[in-house]
Amino acid sequence: MKPFRRRKTNKKEIQSQQDANIILQSPFSSNIDVNVYILEQLFKDIPDLVMRHFLLSTGSNALLIYMKGLVDKEQVHLHVLRPLMNSNTISHGNIESVISVGKILKLEKWQKAEELIFNGFSILFIDGVPLAYAIETKGWPQRAIEEPATESTIKGAHQGFIETGVSNVALVRRYIQNRELKIKEFDVGRRSRTKLSVLYIEDLVHPEVLQELEDRIQQIDIDAILNTGELEELIEDNPFALFPQSLTTERPDGTASHLLQGRIAIIVDGSPSALIAPMTFTSFFQTVDDYSMRWTVASFIRLLRFGAFFIAVLLPALYIASISFHYEIIPVSLLISVGESRAVVPFPPIIEALLMELALEMMREAGLRLPAPVGQTVGIVGGIVIGQAAVEAGIVSNIMVIVVSITAISSFIIPNQDMATHIRLLRFPFMLISTLFGMVGIVIGIMIVMAHFVSLESLGTPYGSPIAPLRLSDWKDNFIRFPRWAMVNRPISARTTQLKRQKSKRNRGDQK
Amino acid sequence: MRKTFLFLICSSFLFVSGCGDRMDLENAAFVLVLGLDLDEEGRLLVHTSNPVFSQEAEKRQDMKKTAASSLHNSRVQLNAQSQGFPAVGKLQVILISKKLAEQIDPFLLLEYLYRVAKNPTNARVVIVDGSIDGLFNAQEQMKDKPRIGVHLKDIVDTGFEGNETVDVRLQKYHYQVFEKGITPSSTELSYNNDEIKITGTSLFNSEGLYTSSLDLEETPLLLILIKETETKSPQFTFPFSSNSSDGEGGEGHNFQSLTFAIQKMKKKVRVSVQNGQFVFKESIKVDIDLTEIPTDVDFEKNKKEIKKAIEEHLKQKFSNLIKKFQENEIDPVGYGLYARSFQYKEWKNVQDDWPKAFSEAKIDFNIDVTIRNQGVMK
Structure with missing residues (x-):
């Protein structure tokens, strides 16, 4: 067989990943032309990067870059470009007051800029300023929120998670409007930089369990995590187990219910399901409809x-x-x-x-x-x-x-x-x-x-709790479900730190 | 690599061992009925019947017979004839011809069934009045009946439900043979060309040989004495006419009879010994429903009379039954068990020949009838 035709390789300005790393670690130049040169080297063959040169009203050169498709075009045009071009009172000290966008970060190094560009931020360079402004203009194609096909309910809510992590967190927060619902964020995957949001209720979750989960997430060193299932395999206790040891659900109300029992939910950006741990065997037989x-x-x-x-x-x-x-x-x-x-x-x-x-x-x-x-x-x-x-x-x-x-x-x-x-x-x-x-x-x-x-x-x-080890108090919500007023305590299977769940003044059962 | 190799070898062992006693259901010949008989020369004849599953076969059941020295010996011979492996695991009915039971203790022949653990202990023991061969042939001709195993099982089970016979299975038969205070009894069948029917109960003596039978009217009395009527109410009918009746019917009113059903029963036996003779005092308290009263009898007026008549009738019946037992020196009720419980010292002397002692015992009946219901008609 004939070998591949030998081609003359295009001469690369950046020879290797090491060279790129050196550039990424370096700060921005105050000269905009130098920055443009570096950008062209770093983002070679990435045609969906938009570089927009324009003049500020003060007369200095400015450059706005963003990824086409990852930003909300309207926002970029109306709230970033227009005020920058038209405002008369602009100086590099009050850029934030001109741009009418919620989140603006000041950056000094290329590395952060690269990360944010892929995250839907627009980066603004101004000639003579050794800084860059990262403006949050996220806006990518999204699926509408609809009922999950695998977990439909009759009487429960009809909302399901979508592929955007931020929206999913918001969906859960709608159920638990409490300061104690905390979120820890991790970026996992060298190439994918997948954002994991670890949700928990601080005064319910057992700190050791949370720490264990954090440790396992931090130990992951992988090129990419594309969905929840991959993450599940990387952090589960026993990879040869016959039963799933953590639950993936597409339901925000189900997730909230688990959080309230002292469990932890992990939301993976880009995946329409949350991973819930620690789980017990019998919890897999329960639904929100119950x-x-x-x-x-x-x-x-x-x-x-x-x-x-x-x-x-x-x-x-x-x-x-x-x-x-x-x-x-x-x-x-x-x-x-x-x-x-x-x-x-x-x-x-x-x-x-x-x-x-x-x-x-x-x-x-x-x-x-x-x-x-x-x-x-x-x-x-x-x-x-x-x-x-x-x-x-x-x-x-x-x-x-x-x-x-x-x-x-x-x-x-x-x-x-x-x-x-x-x-x-x-x-x-x-x-x-x-x-x-x-x-x-x-x-x-x-x-x-x-x-x-x-x-x-x-x-x-x-995992066998409450069957083995036997925890009779948890049997109230196990094979049969006791009336809600009888379940005063949270299940102890999840090792919650706060047991009491309710203190109703209403009479119990048929007491008068 | 070594681990994988080891694992593969180990898992291959999984397939070479085990499954030794595996026998797929369709390859087995399920012996549902086992018949024991004697031929003219007094040799043992073993009959078996097993269902045939194949759709190509015209007959649905396979009936075989072989002469053999023992039950186990017959198995070898039957195996040679059989299409599948004979399996006694689902044995429903054991038929023993009366002729055999009069000459040999059937228990000796059934030894094999008790000794092998896989064999069932709940096959019904049935005495057949006639030859087993004849029964098999007659059954095979009956087009509207199921296979013989299912047919006989249904007959015996309904017979027991209807108070027509005792419920004796292999295990109970074993108990009755070995228990000194009781003699064996079993279901009795007879047949003709059109039907197979229960004729009552067969009774065995202490040697295990057939001695006599109870007919369909006597059997319920035995069932009452052994307290096996609790869920089903036995009915009794006897001719009755009232002294105080108007006499309109005059004579010839034999068909005017009184029928009652026993609903609830309480029984107590007291045992004493007088001059070396066992005396049993049976007090039986029964609640009855009247299901048939002669039309010329006014129940309200003759209430006491009816009650007394029923008590007398039952007492008479029981006494006759006991007399029959004593004449034959058998004790199918198990009075020996009471004797042992309450008069152990005396029992010890007679335990090895209890039926003899029982035949000399005295049994008094004290029957107390409560009429609970006389029907919806006034």
Whole structure:
């Protein structure tokens, strides 16, 4: 093969990153022409950088630079350029009083200027002044605030996070209008400089937990973080865990609710979801809607979800074990109908089950990524595959179709998508172990999962709480949800420093 | 690298071991019914029936028989005939022909079922009046009935629900054989070409041999004595005519009968020994509902009379039943258990031959009837 044609490389003025670093560390020149030369070197081949030369009313040369698309054009034109060009009383001492923009910073070094340019600031250079003014003129394309597709509610709020960190923080602040809601900001990612906002309520959060999180964030040294999921993997306690250890949510009200329980939320700029830690296993089975419904209904639905959890993990395994090893536990009339439908199937139960489960998983994945019109086709084709046709062709038995369908429905009612996918994954090893060892295998599998479960931690707090370690006071908001007036204290699972949540003067229950 | 290698080797072990006792359901031949019989020459005949799942087969069930020296020996032979591996795990009914039960203690033949842990302990023990072969053939001809295993199970279960027979399964049968204070009993079936029906209860003596039967009218009395009627109310009917009735009907009113259902029952047994003879005082308190009264009898007027008649009737019935037991030297009620509890010293002397001592015992009945309800009709 012919090698790439040797080209004469363009002669670069800045040879290496080291050279650039030296320039970035240096202060601005008071000569505007020198600054322009440096700018041209630094921002070579970046055509969306706008450099606008103009004369101030005092007659001195000025230069405004900004990134096209990252700034609000109106603001730049009306509130920066126009007053600068028209004002008669301008001098470099009162620049701030001329520009009618909220935030203006005085810069001395190139490094900060570079960072702010990419952040949507406009930078103003004036000839003869060894400073630059960074004017906040952010304004980039944004999605409208709408209800998150994965976490819709019936009675809760219909706002979801968007891709702009600042707006997301504001959405949370709308729920907690309190001075104690503090934010720590971190820039992570050498290239992406992703802004992380760590939200917490200072007098609720346990300082050690917060410190642990900060340490982990500071240890990250990576080129870029593009979304919350990447951050989650970098800071989670156990990377080989079978369950997610921190929650990602797109709901501001849910985030606020977690913050009020003493947890910490991390909002990643550019990603429409917040990461919440420390979490417990059972919190993944709760939704914001649980608190907007009456407690009896909410409790019933929660029990349903926990039931669904066990069905989704164990049902195919139990079915395989009982028809391969323990047919004694099947009532005789059911046994006969199972036998009749199994008799036509040429495969052992595990192959049959894997066939169906994998077909289902493929269909789910296909339906997820495809545009809606094509997704419908998947639904129709899938309905034929996982349905009567497969049974009539003698590939799978009737009972297996029912087992797979119930399993699928059960895994879909788990409210959290992360947890639901982990549960779906967990049932495959259980199916395998039940084929090999029957019920004994399932029991051993459960023991292994339990041992793993109790050893998990989320930000150094026990993940299994309030089940293991047993914390009975937290069971008020666990498998069933007690009425709101009965939940006087915050859950201790999140190690909050302030337990008392309410002090109602109203009578409790049916007291008169 | 070494770790990965080790992990791979370990996980391959996962596949080579285990699954030794795995048997997929459709490959098994589920023996739902096991029949024990004797042929003309007195050899043991073992019958089995298992459902056939294949859609190609015309018959839904597979009935086999083999002559064998023991139940376990028969398994080997049946295995050779069978399409699948015979599995006794779902055994529903054990049929024993009366002919066999009169000559051999069936318990000795069932030894194998008790010894293997995977075998069920809740198969129903049933005595068949007739040959098992005949029963199997008759059942196979019945087009409107399910497979024999399900059919027999349903018959026996409804029979027990309807107070037609005792509920004796392998485990209870084992208990009755080994307990000195009680003699075994079991369900009894008979059949003809059109139907299979329960005829009552079979009773065994202390050697385990069949001795006599209780018919459908006697069985509820036994059930009352062993307190197994609690959820179902047994009904009794006897002819009744009042002395104070107007006499309009005159004679020939035999079909005018009185029926009552026992709703609630309390039973107490007192045991004493007089001159070496056991005396049992049974006091039975029953709440009854009258479900049928002769039309010419005025209930309000004859309340006391009716009550007395019922008490007398029950007492008579119970006494006859006990007489039958004593004549045959059997104790299916388990009076021996009371004797042991309350008169241990005396019991010790007779425990090895309790049925004999029971046959000489005296049993008094004291029945107290409360009429709770006489129906919605006035």
